[in-house]
Amino acid sequence: KQEVTQIPAALSVPEGENLVLNCSFTDSAIYNLQWFRQDPGKGLTSLLLIQSSQREQTSGRLNASLDKSSGRSTLYIAASQPGDSATYLCAVPNGAGGGNKLTFGTGTQLKVEL
């Protein structure tokens, strides 16, 4: 059974700092990994989907990397801003062919302070 872990559970950084969020998964036979952010009281916003054939995916100040062999993904946020404060979740699909059932990590709650 796939297990997805995110460390740390919570992180507080000053504005402007570069930071890395970690996601690890036990079953490396994945086809992709998706990063989401969730603002308090709101739904999940898809940030990046990185396929297993890719090593990195970038969107603005965000960069996600994927290392299947070690069962890890990182989300790098450059020049953090207070608006980046949210909970960040990673998720991997179960099953072959991309799969449809996502297993979510427990999330990292990020606070960027002025």
Add this chain to the structure above:
Amino acid sequence: DAGVIQSPRHEVTEMGQEVTLRCKPISGHDYLFWYRQTMMRGLELLIYFNNNVPIDDSGMPEDRFSAKMPNASFSTLKIQPSEPRDSAVYFCASSLKRGGHQGSYNEQFFGPGTRLTVL
């Protein structure tokens, strides 16, 4: 596109009452998912549909839960009778299956959720 739409946004009901949650997926998407989120258990997939057909309902906790998708633009999740332990945020998500370099993949897009409180 307006994104995934859910209603109501908040629902407070008494134990034993029937609750119906509604979802309108993104137009053109062929998958629809219902999730439940609680502090204790995180995000759990309840059921998902492909082209309006239920594919996997193994996450539905009990027979009190049922879901339907009568057409491509509408789905409901019903709880009857509701219990206090059903209190959670219920999310609907939709996706379009795409071909990729290494097989197909689904990028899921979530609605704002319905916060259900059962007293």
